[in-house]
Amino acid sequence: MAFIDRGNGLNFQGAHILSINQFEKQDVTRVFDVADQMQPYALRKKVTRVLEGAILGNMFFEASTRTRVSFGSAFNLLGGEVRETAGFESSALVKGESLQDTARVLSGFSDVICMRHPDEGSVAEFATASRVPVMNGGDGANEHPTQALLDLYTIRKELAATGRDIDGLTIAMVGDLRHGRTVHSLCKLLCLYDNVKVVLVSPKELLLPAELIEAMRSSGIAVQTSEDLAPSIADVDIVYSTRIQEERFGSKQEADLYRGRFRLNQAIYTEFCQPNTVIMHPLPRDSRADANELDNDLNNNPNLAIFRQTDNGVLVRMALFALVLGVVDTVDKYSHDIRWFNARA
Amino acid sequence: MAFIDRGNGLNFQGAHILSINQFEKQDVTRVFDVADQMQPYALRKKVTRVLEGAILGNMFFEASTRTRVSFGSAFNLLGGEVRETAGFESSALVKGESLQDTARVLSGFSDVICMRHPDEGSVAEFATASRVPVMNGGDGANEHPTQALLDLYTIRKELAATGRDIDGLTIAMVGDLRHGRTVHSLCKLLCLYDNVKVVLVSPKELLLPAELIEAMRSSGIAVQTSEDLAPSIADVDIVYSTRIQEERFGSKQEADLYRGRFRLNQAIYTEFCQPNTVIMHPLPRDSRADANELDNDLNNNPNLAIFRQTDNGVLVRMALFALVLGVVDTVDKYSHDIRWFNARA
């Protein structure tokens, strides 16, 4: 199931990207190296037309502006076109059409499909009948592999700035660890690396599932758990914060008990964190005053990497498209300088 | 009203495509020949940029993922851009704007418009005020000309594989023949051909409208009617199955009376059909167990043409765009090889 065939070279071409379980360490490294290669295009130093004439079917059967636009822009940045659905027209599915029928039809309209769907397993089922590669843009509580990859890619880049590596990483994961799809996927990816330490900071009700803790320990990760933020983030490279929805608690009293205990702000950061500790979050971040997340007073902290995460998402998605469509080595061949004023430069 | 001017050559350029009544036999042949020519582009053997810079206004004032995306992809495959509306923003129409005003405005934004609208006659009314060619993507129960054309194009291709032709065709149409817009349009198109036999298989309540039967007979088609599927499909080239919605029957008892009598599965096919009988359906197909349609056990039957129909839809729509915008002879001139790994090949 791994992408890189140890016998005869790279093997991403034509593959579906459905689950992070498909990735071995060298596959991840390959994606990240290609993502690095995409940087000049994402930063608008250059334009490539390598996918000129190719069509992405961006099929979001559940609304998600940022993930949908990120996939679409990544494809445009490689020179391709995007046809899409934004979550409100699943009429054929409502009329009893099977996912396989939908896949057989839609895969006649494009060269690669990105799909989001509210049902777990739906994207994999869809892929069985698709004639073109399918990328999982999120299937309910199950998988969102590009989010996990962009998170780990961000970790790699942030640590590289100070000479560190994913091997040897210490990371605190904070918030609702029970329901957070992105945290679960990131934990699985971390199992591929050596000398990793994970500190799980959450209310008792919102612990990481036991089988995930077990899987991490089996793969050699040192796992600690905690109910208190401040002492848990003293010696970590990364604080990965997630949303806690109030309604996850058993009662208002229960919620009040934890109120503010998982919220990171600049004062706590200054008092407890190392100077280079990187702050991450899968976004969106709840900016309302009573949210249990990241305070806006962190916005000027140079280690706040939350927007670099979404920027990196474009690079990782470009890399996956380039690998699956086999254009990694020809991206530069079909490139030219940009012709407009680049406000971002 | 026919597209081909017998005096001085082809005459599709700049025409609206509103109704299959506009088509004479040689017009249909012309569209199908051009559709054949589009095959290398749809199969991703080549890329054409002939419509580079052209804009399709894909105005779906009623949701329809597959038809909308099929039109959009067809335009992209010719090198053009697509701007669109997906059915949820008809605010201006709600504020009392006339269809003519809408047309006058929207036709300033694109080079050709495809329009779907829930009201019968709306697309033709819109076209009267449009400054660019308009294609009917479906106007309520009235017309859906590209569906009828893709159905007949599929018939032509499927029969050609065994040396047969549309002239001389025997076809069984099955299901709700009273309300099925696609069946009505296909019947009209068949009137253009010679030695055609049509077997109409439906419950009494859901007979094909009498005036359509009359029109077919007047044009020389041999028409039979039946309430039983099995004996009716013994000697036909094509079985064209359509959805029967339970609520079309007068009562639950009435529906029960017919249950399963119009459902085609592999066992019935094997027992009653000729070996090369082609199975068609306008899709979506209801795959739930109690649906009165095509069984999933037909999926491995090589004569199941239902997904080739939707693939052919892209070819027919490409052909119509190429004809209306006058680029049939220059499509190849602006082409180049594809630059990515074609998973479909």
Next chain:
Amino acid sequence: MAFIDRGNGLNFQGAHILSINQFEKQDVTRVFDVADQMQPYALRKKVTRVLEGAILGNMFFEASTRTRVSFGSAFNLLGGEVRETAGFESSALVKGESLQDTARVLSGFSDVICMRHPDEGSVAEFATASRVPVMNGGDGANEHPTQALLDLYTIRKELAATGRDIDGLTIAMVGDLRHGRTVHSLCKLLCLYDNVKVVLVSPKELLLPAELIEAMRSSGIAVQTSEDLAPSIADVDIVYSTRIQEERFGSKQEADLYRGRFRLNQAIYTEFCQPNTVIMHPLPRDSRADANELDNDLNNNPNLAIFRQTDNGVLVRMALFALVLGVVDTVDKYSHDIRWFNARA
């Protein structure tokens, strides 16, 4: 805040377009001159690829087919790609995400953003955190600067046809002047010009806000008010009509009192207007019989400019994109002839 730096040349590059208050007279003139230059591309005489590879983020957090498609088509006409949201997926905003966070994320996906949002001031707030130029596509009752610019551009073009100019203009504004965002913005723009006369024709309840009247008078505009259409339009260059929604009146009796008094039709035009008086409207126009607006019997009047207004909107938006992205001088360099049959020519 003005766009043209008197010291060292043009200064639109990389600027946000948020409010007509940003424009001085020479800025407006510059936009209009560039809009004139865009004409061959909008009329499909030529195709330009100058923005090939550039991405517009067309973020409509409130539905608006015509404005959204106008911006998107303008960008396509310059060779760029469009990624968009059409008003139904503001899920992240609902989850408490700040506009600054949204801006920081979305500005990573495109080279320029056009945004519509129901809240006043939202687009300006969004712009503070965006890393790419932002254009205001309408923020509630506050601003819609491209509409005001296209209206004034239309006035310039219509008057130029008979040798007149914006300086010296006499214009009647008719209808709901209290709530009409487009009228307010146009009034502000007119303050930049000399020898302008404005006749305000509205029910007492729907007068133009006093501070706007005051601002016009301070800048030298001669302002009159009236409750009667016919005598007010005898000596004007332009009649700018707007919608009066019945529910704006205090009561049905009040509405009945004014019924028909602000509706312009051909008979009134012939009796009261000068032969070259130009008729404008921001559209959509309510074409139902009891609407207080422009009658359909004006449709053949050559001075009805309402559809030229929306056509001009594409030119003005192309001009703004070209100015902000710094491609005014290179649009022609990357152009070629169109390759398809131009039905509009």
